[in-house]
Amino acid sequence: MRIKVKVKPNAKKEEIKKIEDDYYEVKVTVVPEKGKANKKVVELLSKYFKVPKSRIVLVRGETSREKIFDIQEL
Structure with missing residues (x-):
């Protein structure tokens, strides 16, 4: 499964919010x-x-806030 992630560093707390199916x-x-x-x-x-x-696996966006990850499910 491939997902897009928008990263917000220096946040007050850690959390994951689902925006769309793959975002x-x-x-x-x-x-x-x-x-x-x-x-x-x-x-x-x-x-x-x-x-x-x-x-x-981080596929794209190592230094960007917009990243693409590959998640290999079990």
């Missing part, structure tokens, strides 16, 4: 430097979709 807004409390925010997004998506972090 999500993810708020993280960490700063977007050295991939910290990307790691946190993968962590949150892992919990949300109940899949291991190793099954979530």
Whole structure:
């Protein structure tokens, strides 16, 4: 499954909001430097979709707020 994610770093609390079937807004409390925010997004998506972090791959948007992730379901 491929999803689009809009990341909002430096948020007050962490949450995932489903906007459309394949579009999500993810708020993280960490700063977007050295991939910290990307790691946190993968962590949150892992919990949300109940899949291991190793099954979530960032396809596009490493330095952008708009990202595309591939989630390989079990």
